[in-house]
Amino acid sequence: MRRSSAQCGINFTPTPIIAVMAYLVTLIPGDGIGPEVAEATVRAVDATGVRIEWERVDAGLRALADFGQLIPDDVFASLEATRVGLKGPTTTPIGGGHQSINVALRKKLGLYVNFRPVRIMPGLKTRFQDLPIDLALFRENTEDLYAGLEHEIVPGVVESLKIITRTASTKIARATFEYARREGRAKVTAIHKANIMKLSDGLFLTCCRETASQFPEITYNELIVDNACMQLVMRPETFDLLVLPNLYGDIISDLAAGLVGGLGIVPGANLGDHHAIFEAVHGTAPDIAGKGLANPTALMQSAVLMLAHLGEREASVRLQDAIEQVYTRHESLTGDVGGKSTTDQFTDAVIRR
């Protein structure tokens, strides 16, 4: 029996479906290191024994070259049918060229939550290895300056529109607090710059405060974004869940990745009411693309989230455990985390575990 993987929202513990023979998942390998880490992740997921029928579709530069479209129609058609995607990074040119594929996918599919758990990997040597870092970002995923709504008013003057709405802000706040309640997390910190952007970030804070009042058992506090950056570097272990507008969420994700070993590690999930796309925080890493050096951990850990989302809890835990065992033994790690192994060698080690 084939089935669409239609369990959505941010519930990582959906009701298991009995007698599922194969899940249908859209696979978007992406650009740069995307195809390498996607292939590695598919091998690791397949090794868990969960049967997934991967529907491969191209978006990004390869799709543009082959079909003349950055997001061909079959990408949306596939995601409409499967409801679940695993995606590699896609190129967004700097200072011109096409708009972000991610922004388009997130807006079109209503993927309003960008969930990014940031945890220290057992055994991995980092500057902060002795600190119990275990935080998660809930980044609003559809609006803010990150929507890229810009225009030139007159030559030499451009305007970027920062749109913040009550609807989107309340949805991300609710998603954060509901996750905190379900997973027994203690604290939510809202990140803002409402001292300067009193209306836009002010509205975001109002929505967070209103939502916080409905979850009295969870500690709620607020930090101005610049101070939050400093506190994250000085005392990362004191953070629990962070809720942020889109642009601060983008920047702080990379900062947080730096606390736990870099972009090769940190996974992510874009979640909406009807669809979910799992992808790493990192980009296409053009400096190492095609060399077999990419660390697939971040996309593999995104697949761990995907397996849980599909209701395959046991396989999800087993894959996470296998990845952690490889790190604990400092066996077959890639160069970005201090090893000498290739993408394939690391993947083989995970599969062996």
Ligand code: NAI
């Ligand atoms: P990047 O994340 O691609 O690379 C930053 C640094 O981290 C590089 O030194 C790279 O080698 C390293 N790195 C990243 N992932 C790694 C991995 N898995 N293993 C080992 N090292 C890794 O960021 P950059 O260079 O700013 O962006 C490159 C392109 O990626 C841009 O076009 C950008 O728009 C796009 N991008 C796409 C994203 C997505 O599709 N989700 C997310 C972020 C950036």
